[in-house]
Amino acid sequence: MATLSLRNIKKIYPHASNGKKKKASKKGEAPTGEKANLEVTSQGVVAVQQFNLDIADKEFIVLVGPSGCGKSTTLRMVAGLEEISEGELYIDGKLMNDVEPKDRDIAMVFQSYALYPHMTVYENMAFPLKLRKMPKDEIDRKVKEAAATLDITQYLNRKPKALSGGQRQRVAIGRAIVREPKVLLMDEPLSNLDAKLRNQMRSEIIKLRQKIDTTFMYVTHDQTEAMTLGDRIVIMKDGFIQQIGTPQEVFDHPANLFVAGFIGTPQMNFFDAKLLLEGGRYFVTTGAVKVELSEEKQQALAAKKVSAQDVTLGVRPNHIILNDGTNAIEATVDVSEMMGSEVHLHANTQGRDVIIIVPTMDISGSHKETFSYGAKINFTFGGNVCHIFGADENNLEL
Known part of the structure; x- marks a missing residue:
């Protein structure tokens, strides 16, 4: 549904002394003086730098790397949840740096599900459509279609507390796809699940990708997820891209020692x-x-x-x-x-x-x-x- 282009993207978190210290982003990917190996400048801590990536329409891109490498920060800049310090973000050729998150036609699935506990599954999925003041019959159709795609139709009248972790994550994904966004962003959506559920949900995401016409940008620290899900993998370390390639390319021809040691199990x-x-x-x-x-x-x-x-x-x-x-x-x-x-x-x-x-x-x-x-x-x-x-x-x- 959309192409993305990230050109020379940089994210700088100002020092506390600048008077504008940003709130730490998820998983500590924001700056602290203790973040190992991140560049510290007079402006602040550089969490992401020289990030260049072109994503084709309907491509599934995975950002992978250890905690603190800048992958979630990059995703949040695409979503508009983090300000881009330098560089340009384009979606379908349109500059998005100063466009509000709600106007970017993207949806995001978080690690923590972020469901409304007092709403049923149906109400959770319908909520973003109600905000758009969509007709009730159209909301009903879209919610039921998404529920059928994710095999959660039988849970539409339940509340989140009555669901398993895997079912809650399906609801979170369903709430995102009912909007039919141009870009679907996923920030470590499977990390809260046990090993068996992670394997099952990986399969579900692969099937989902075949059913919906959306460009995917997926963040994980798990290289198995990256290898099985991505058309291409972007491997990051200390805010820099280390290598971009298909799973087979980065496995067979690692660009450097870090990529060689990071991709492959056992290493x-x-x-x-x-x-x-x-x-x-x-x-x-x-x-x-x-x-x-x-x-x-x-x-x-x-x-x-x-x-x-x-x-x-x-x-x-x-x-x-x-x-x-x-x-x-x-x-x-x-x-x-x-x-x-x-x-x-x-x-x-x-x-x-x-x-x-x-x-x-x-x-x-x-x-x-x-x-x-x-x-x-x-x-x-x-x-x-x-x-x-x-x-x-x-x-x-x-």
């Missing part, structure tokens, strides 16, 4: 290593392992004329291979976590904790060996699964 393993250039070919060596990089990586590094250097090597847990000790790193098992179809081994090597995912059965269906505390193992990895990061923590291939 990527990192090793101190050396990148070697011998006979026009690139190798990486760490401990007793020396691996020739894949052809794709050879071409990427050669195109950038990358020289031999000390690097940080990243390898995902499911890409590590146990072997008999040939061209391998030795490690000692600290913890063995049985996960059903696989075992997560936490092992110590080179003074680092390494996570290795090992299937519990081989291709014949036979159970593999078990690993006890203190067991010695050897592992290696292929040259096609290495991620090489330079001294500046950026991916040398990109």
Whole structure:
């Protein structure tokens, strides 16, 4: 229903001494002198800076990052709940910086549901339409359509206290979509739910996205939500965008060490290593392992004329291979976590904790060996699964 364009957006929270200290935004994303790694200027604490993003019509964009990275602040600036300090926000090509929230044709779903406890589900969903002085029959039609879409028709006469957390969140979403907004903003809507309900509601949001013609902007700190919901993911840290891409792009080609460690469960393993250039070919060596990089990586590094250097090597847990000790790193098992179809081994090597995912059965269906505390193992990895990061923590291939 709408395109969004955020150009050089910046959010500065003035110091208390300026006499205009802003109220702290949700989850502490507002400034305090204690916020780690946020830039502090003479004007105040910079919570978001150099934020540039173009969102296509009906696209589902997810902002993801740790608490305090500026993602909720960005969402609230789009909603008009936070003033934009610098930069420009456009919705369908129209400058929105000074447009009141009610006139932006957006709807927002909060983490806390924010339902009126004295109203029924029907009344909660109908409330924004009544404010618009919409005819009663049209209100009735829209509420019942939204309730059917979200499978909450049977709860229309109940009050919020009689609903589960997942049902309340569906009502909150229903109240937002009855208005048929151009943009639907969602600020960590699933974080108050237990794991089973979160999985269920993720599926419901994916289905909802297919049924309504709306552009979505979704905030979460959960990278699993980001990977499963988003057409594209915007990964943030300390107010800056670290990488924008599809879930597969950011997983396969992380831009830097932060993205590599943040995306993926369990997180990527990192090793101190050396990148070697011998006979026009690139190798990486760490401990007793020396691996020739894949052809794709050879071409990427050669195109950038990358020289031999000390690097940080990243390898995902499911890409590590146990072997008999040939061209391998030795490690000692600290913890063995049985996960059903696989075992997560936490092992110590080179003074680092390494996570290795090992299937519990081989291709014949036979159970593999078990690993006890203190067991010695050897592992290696292929040259096609290495991620090489330079001294500046950026991916040398990109």
